[in-house]
Amino acid sequence: MPLPAVRLRRGVAGSRVRDDGPVTTPAATAPSRLGGGALVAIGMVVMNIAMYGFTVVAARLLLPHDFGAVTALLGIILVGSVASLGLQASVARRLAVAPDQHDQIVTAARQVTVVAALAVGALVALSTFVLTPVLRLEHHGLVALCGLTLVPLTAMGTQMGVAQGSRRWGAFVAVNLASGLGRLGTGGVALLIDRSPTAAMIGIAVGAWMPVAVGAGLLRTGSKQGVAALRRTLGREALLGSHALLAYFVLSNIDSLIARNRFDAQDSGLYASGLILAKAALFFPQFVSVVVFPDLARDGSSRARLRAVALVGAFGALAVGCTVALPQIALVLVGGDQYAEVGDSLWLFALSGSVLAIVHLLLFDALARHAHGIVVMLWCAVVVLGGSAYLFDVGLVGLVTTVSVVAAVLAVSIWTAATWRERRLARTV
Numbered sequence: 001m002p003l004p005a006v007r008l009r010r011g012v013a014g015s016r017v018r019d020d021g022p023v024t025t026p027a028a029t030a031p032s033r034l035g036g037g038a039l040v041a042i043g044m045v046v047m048n049i050a051m052y053g054f055t056v057v058a059a060r061l062l063l064p065h066d067f068g069a070v071t072a073l074l075g076i077i078l079v080g081s082v083a084s085l086g087l088q089a090s091v092a093r094r095l096a097v098a099p100d101q102h103d104q105i106v107t108a109a110r111q112v113t114v115v116a117a118l119a120v121g122a123l124v125a126l127s128t129f130v131l132t133p134v135l136r137l138e139h140h141g142l143v144a145l146c147g148l149t150l151v152p153l154t155a156m157g158t159q160m161g162v163a164q165g166s167r168r169w170g171a172f173v174a175v176n177l178a179s180g181l182g183r184l185g186t187g188g189v190a191l192l193i194d195r196s197p198t199a200a201m202i203g204i205a206v207g208a209w210m211p212v213a214v215g216a217g218l219l220r221t222g223s224k225q226g227v228a229a230l231r232r233t234l235g236r237e238a239l240l241g242s243h244a245l246l247a248y249f250v251l252s253n254i255d256s257l258i259a260r261n262r263f264d265a266q267d268s269g270l271y272a273s274g275l276i277l278a279k280a281a282l283f284f285p286q287f288v289s290v291v292v293f294p295d296l297a298r299d300g301s302s303r304a305r306l307r308a309v310a311l312v313g314a315f316g317a318l319a320v321g322c323t324v325a326l327p328q329i330a331l332v333l334v335g336g337d338q339y340a341e342v343g344d345s346l347w348l349f350a351l352s353g354s355v356l357a358i359v360h361l362l363l364f365d366a367l368a369r370h371a372h373g374i375v376v377m378l379w380c381a382v383v384v385l386g387g388s389a390y391l392f393d394v395g396l397v398g399l400v401t402t403v404s405v406v407a408a409v410l411a412v413s414i415w416t417a418a419t420w421r422e423r424r425l426a427r428t429v
Helices: 030-061 064-080 082-097 099-126 128-134 141-165 169-193 197-207 209-214 227-262 265-283 286-298 303-325 327-333 337-368 374-391 396-427
Strands: 007-010 016-020
Touching: 030 064, 030 169, 030 265, 030 286, 064 082, 064 099, 064 141, 064 197, 064 227, 064 265, 082 099, 082 141, 082 227, 082 286, 082 337, 099 128, 099 141, 099 227, 128 141, 141 169, 141 197, 141 209, 141 286, 169 197, 169 209, 197 209, 227 265, 227 337, 227 374, 227 396, 265 303, 265 327, 265 337, 265 396, 286 303, 286 337, 303 327, 303 337, 327 337, 337 374, 337 396, 374 396
Parallel strands: none
Antiparallel strands: 007 016
16 A cells, blocks of 8 residues: 655754654564563563552552542652653654664753753642642642652653664663562552651652663763754654643543542542552553554554554453453452442443553554644543533542543544544545
8 A cells, every 4th residue: 555645854864764654664573573562561561560569558558548649649640751751752753763863862862851850850849839739638748759759750761762762672671670660669668667648659759760770771872963953853752742641641640630639538549449450451551552663653554553452452351351250359459348339330440441541552653653633632531521520520430431431532533533644645645
């Protein structure tokens, strides 16, 4: 089939760099893709288990109202990590389409990362004056600790982008594992010392430096030729990607903030326990987008996207099916008998996480293809979700159901827009 038209411009060394559509850089062979996929899948599963392990430890050691506070703070960190993920996507895409510029891209990315990490950390820390009363937190220092945590997490995003774009899956997995094990180790120890939200956030902040130490070698390069122009381009692309990711993370975490703000302490804690299952269903299949991202950046057709969406959807169906078939085991996984009131609704949380996982995959497909217009649909979904939750004063079941419906409509809309875009580009050749 014909490939869509593309725009090409001269890179720093005279090579051609794609602004949109496919490039002629050879993709990974099937065996290497499968091998990389297996390695990344195993690494991300272990990482997510470690992240989940910390959440379970917190759920069991903290009282429900304190656990609700920690869940809201983790939501702030997730939203604040958009700069990290934006850098990761931009760096990975650049390296995938212009591997001959590796040293220049890494040098430019390192310089952009220093500014981004400090800016994000300061911005989130200052937001404590707004978020502390909104989330009914004990003191301003909790949100400030989120800001401190985001400094190393932003740097980690660039390291992962270098590893992903270069297909250095071993290094990618090492950084991921350090992130998960760091949170579980230091966060768990902190909670054993003092069972409070403050101790939990201090432990998380300390553990966030572990992946930075593990991946330090990924950013070592001495090239400075043509870095200034590339730095500006990379910074702009990372900003656009971060904007889209911000919209997505607001969408995927706003329900935890709504629950904290609208529900009483008990229901907020119950909703937080259900979110453990939702996040597991959301995070588990994300290795798919990691492995196929370089191919999505090169391939102008929908084949890679279709395969990836089908795989993520299959994982989602499995998650929902297991939750329906084994509700008691699911209840144990989200904190035990003290959260029994939410037991009958856990399959809805698995469903919401699974649908959001498909949206996540479609978002990274859009970033790989430089289709940043997706941000408009994401923000519209945020407005619809937030407006519906407050307008209809939904309860626990109503809120998680609303998340599932809005995410499903959004996924269909993104797929339709991507298909229309490909057909329009195909008609130009």
